[in-house]
Amino acid sequence: MREPAADRSVRNLGVLQRTASTSRVLNLVEIGGAKKGDPEYHSQPFFTTPYLNQSLVVKHIVRSDERYVLDDQRQTATKVILPFERSDLRMGGRSFLVGQRGWRNIVREAGGGAEGSNIDRDIRLLTALDEIPSLDPFLLREHLSRRGFTIAGCYFAISDADLARMHDFVASEIDDLIRLTFADASDSSSYADKLVRVLLSPEITEQLEPFRIALRLEGEDYKEGLFSWKGFLYYKWLFSELRPKLVDVLREIPLLRVTGHKDPDLMVHIERTRRRLVEALEAKRREIADVLDVYDRAFADLTKNGKPLAFQSFLLRASDMFLMLGERIGVISHITTAWRYRFPDARSPAASVEEVFDILKDFDHLVSSLEK
Structure with missing residues (x-):
């Protein structure tokens, strides 16, 4: 199998993982580790090619030394990073840009040289990803759904990095609703602190039942x-x-x-x-x-x-x-x-x-x- 070119800019993928924002990075390695026991993760995968489904997809600002592989002068491209070792992202990986010359062949070779509907489906999915300017979970789900892709909901969660940065903002936004929903709450801020992560997590738990009733x-x-x-x-x-x-x-x-x-x-x-x-x-x-x-x-x-x-x-x-x-x-x-x-x-x-x-x-x- 011909490997995609080594990418020196992603030698430390561990740093990328820790700082990933869902608007720029879709971290399928992390999702795979967290959701490997979820039946939907296996029955409705993001990519049907296992190697691709353990990759990182990044909205990437094209560097001057990368432009030679592209036929246009775009400033941003969709980069797919294939880690050398998924258990230790610090070892780096190889990558390709959607739209670079020969990228479809790279996808087929990443799948072991297989042909057929699964590979074609993943190529269509990568093309759809390249159509949108961001990988945030809400835009991503709606866009791919309209393109006819059925993908498990676990792929569209808000990242921990964004959750941490959003926490205080969301707590202040829902303060009025907490006061309305939890009438016995003497300190709404303590409720907000506990409920923000529950509200923004991909799971729907019993703790959200008062919100369901309110809505x-x-x-x-x-x-x-x-x-x-x-x-x-x-x-x-x-x-x-x-x-x-x-x-x-x-x-x-x-x-x-x-x-x-x-x-x-x-x-x-x-x-x-x-x-x-x-x-x-x-x-x-x-x-x-x-x-x-x-x-x-x-x-x-x-x-x-x-x-x-x-x-x-x-x-x-x-x-x-x-x-x-x-x-x-x-x-x-x-x-x-x-x-x-x-x-x-x-x-x-x-x-x-x-x-x-x-x-x-x-x-x-x-x-x-x-x-x-």
Whole structure:
């Protein structure tokens, strides 16, 4: 079997595992270790190829020394990392980019050279992963479901890294509901501290029964409603973290200085793209804020206005909003991350005319893709 090229950038996958954010990394190694006793994990795997189903999938900013394997000039690619030793990720791994020349052959060889529906299905799944800007669990589940993939729910849990960072934010968000649901609670903060992890975990336990009663949901509607609620809490938190970074990028884009020879035609295009990009990012920021405001008003109907059916109805029709929020937040996350990676010194961002043209064109394409 021809191996994918060794990737020096992922020599210490243990570090990647400890710092993984679900919006950037899908850690199938960790999921496999935690869920190996779950029947659904085996009956509805993410990848049907065992080797792939013990990989890490990463939304990766393409480095200059990687561009030769790609036919386009994309700034971000979907990277699949195949660990040398799954029990010790510090040993590193080999990787490939979805879309690099010959990547389908690499997938087939990772499966032992097998042909057939399982390999074809995994190739289609990788193509679907490459279509979205983020690997956050809510966008991922909705996108893959609409592409016809049936995958166990354990693959769409919020990571421990994100849970730790979300904890205080979610606790403050649900404080009113805790006061309403646990009327005998003299200290709602102690309830919040215990319930946040339970609420955001993939399992539905008896500790959440008061919430089920408050939401007036049963069976599958309860599972879907709870998933939707987690999703909006997740996106509110994620947007609260992204917003100041976006403000910085919006301020810096007009300040980006072009160095070296300035081709007049390229400069005209750069200035037009620069203005269009700033306006489009502002518009996407407002769209995200508007949808989250719809959630806030629905939640207020439950906690302040005593209208649980209004919030229930909102949750059960929320899947379209997941796609909208996930796609927009994913694009903004990519742009803010890629921008700071390329321009760490916010005081004097500068690049050649060709590089400025490529960066702005890529960002503009990403934002424009949200309208399709």
